[in-house]
Amino acid sequence: MTQKKTVLITGARGNVGQAAVKHFLANNYRVIAVVSPGKKLPDASGDPHTVEIDLRDEEATDKAVQKCFSDFGTIDAALIIAGGWAGGGLNAIHWADIDEMIRLNFQTAFNVARPAFLRMQKQHSGGKIVLFGARAALKPNEGKSSFAYAISKKMLFHLAELLNAEGEAHNVFTSVIVPAIIDTPQNREAMPDADFSDWVAPEEFARVMGALCSGDDAIQQPVIKMYEGS
Numbered sequence: 001m002t003q004k005k006t007v008l009i010t011g012a013r014g015n016v017g018q019a020a021v022k023h024f025l026a027n028n029y030r031v032i033a034v035v036s037p038g039k040k041l042p043d044a045s046g047d048p049h050t051v052e053i054d055l056r057d058e059e060a061t062d063k064a065v066q067k068c069f070s071d072f073g074t075i076d077a078a079l080i081i082a083g084g085w086a087g088g089g090l091n092a093i094h095w096a097d098i099d100e101m102i103r104l105n106f107q108t109a110f111n112v113a114r115p116a117f118l119r120m121q122k123q124h125s126g127g128k129i130v131l132f133g134a135r136a137a138l139k140p141n142e143g144k145s146s147f148a149y150a151i152s153k154k155m156l157f158h159l160a161e162l163l164n165a166e167g168e169a170h171n172v173f174t175s176v177i178v179p180a181i182i183d184t185p186q187n188r189e190a191m192p193d194a195d196f197s198d199w200v201a202p203e204e205f206a207r208v209m210g211a212l213c214s215g216d217d218a219i220q221q222p223v224i225k226m227y228e229g230s
Contacts, residue, residue, distance in 0.1 A: 003074075004028055004029060004030050005028075005029050005030070005076040005077070005213070006029065006030040006031075006032065006072045006073075006074060006075045006076055006077075007024050007029050007030070007031055007032070007075070007076060007077045007078070007079060007213060008032040008034065008065070008068060008075050008077070008078045008079070008112075008116065009021055009024070009031060009032065009033055009034060009079045009081065010034040010053075010055060010078075010079070010080050010081055010082040010108070010112055011034070011080075011081035011082030011083065011132075012033035012034055012035055012041055012048075012050075012081075013035050013036075013039055013041060013042070014081060014082070015182065015184040015185075015186075015202045016081050016132070016182065016202045016205050016206070017033075017081045017082075018042060018202070019201075019202035019203045019205065019206040020079055020081065020202075020205070020206040020209055021033050021041070021048055022206070023203070023206035023207065023209070023210050024206075024210065024213075025048060027210060030049070030072060031048040031049065032048070032049050032050075032051055032068050032072070032075070033048040033049065033050045033051070034050075034051050034052075034053050034055070034082070034112075035050060035051070035052055035053075036052065036053075036054065036055075037052045037053070037054055038052070039052065051064055051068065055082055055107075055108035055111055055112060056103055056104075056107055056108060056111070057111075058107075058111045061111040061112060061115070062111070062114075062115045065112060065115040065116055065119075066115055066119070069115075069116075069119045074123055074125065075116065075119070075120070075127065076125065076127055076128065076213065077127060077128040077129070077130065077212075077213040078112060078113065078116040078120075078127070078128070078129050078130070079130045079209055079213075080108075080109045080112050080113060080129065080130065080131050080132065081132050082108050082109075083104055083105040083108065083109070083132060083153075084101075084104045084105065085146065085149050086100070086101055086146065086148055086149050087145060087146045087149070088145075088146065088147060088148065089144055089145050089147055090144070090147050093147050093148050097147075097148045098147075098148040098151055098152070100148070101148040101149050101151065101152035102148075102151070102152045102155065104152070105149070105152035105153055105155075105156070106152050106153075106155045106156060106159070109131055109156060109159065110159065113129055113131070113159065113163065113174075116129060117129060117163055117166075117167065117172060117174075120167075120170070120172045121167065121170040121172055125171070126167075126170055126171025126172045126173070127171075127172050127173075128172075128173055128174075128175070128212055128213050129160075129163065129172070129173070129174040129175075130174070130175050130176075130177060130209055130212060130213075131156045131159065131160055131174065131175070131176045131177070132156075132176070132177055132179070133153050133156050133157060133176040133177065133178045133179075133223075134149065134150065134153040134178065134179065134180075135178055135179065135180040135225070135227060136149060136150040136153065137150050137151075137153035137154040137156075137157065137178075138154075138157075138178065138225075156176055157176055157223070159174075160174040160175065160176045160222055160223075161222070164222060173220065174222070175212055175220075175221060175222055175223070175224055176222065176223050176224070177205060177208065177209065177224050177226060178223060178224065178225045178226060178227075179200060179205065179226050179227075180199075180200075180226075180227045181194075181198075181199045181200075182199065182200060182201075182202060182205070183196060183199035183200060183201045183202070184202065187199070200226050200227075204226070205226065208224060208226065212224075
């Protein structure tokens with residue numbers, strides 16, 4: 001009998017995170033769903049294993065990730081989705097705003113990626129790490145209106161490059177998925193006059209992450225842009 005693969009998913013309470021949990025459970029993965037302390041995962045059939053972690057706490061996150069590897073033996077993929085958004089151009093922000101976005105989007109990703117990467121290097125099967133970038137980080141004319149957010153997300157691309165430079169010899173591959181506007185109830189409420197048909201649904205991100213983790217050669221790329229027409 002083939003051993004089930006195991007995936008760790010941060011931001012499991014968010015729209016994309018919930019879609020990813022459902023997708024991987026439906027595809028017979030063992031799912032470790034990471035939520036913030038005191039939060040609960042919405043009901044999901046398939047019984048994911050829920051772990052509460054303050055991802056900004058490096059020591060606590062390291063211990064929790066190490067325990068997950070020890071408990072499950074092998075973790076085949078880490079989907080690092082947790083993060084957040086803030087608007088504001090250069091004239092409206094200060095260093096504290098940039099620092100907050102870096103803590104929320106980069107620090108939380110690094111604190112998971114580092115221990116996961118180091119453990120995956122020792123696995124015979126290697127592993128996959130998926131980071132969640134943003135189009136605003138790649139298009140300055142768009143990022144200038146969310147200055148701190150764009151800077152924090154840009155850092156993830158360089159993190160992926162460095163991880164791939166080291167991980168190639170150990171079969172550990174890191175990708176950055178790049179959304180523009182995600183089709184969520186919150187975004188529809190915030191932009192009721194927009195053309196929703198141009199937006200990408202959370203389920204589509206989950207499908208692409210599933211293809212990445214399955215080893216689909218057609219999609220093994222370090223940067224995957226999922227803009228549609230948005």
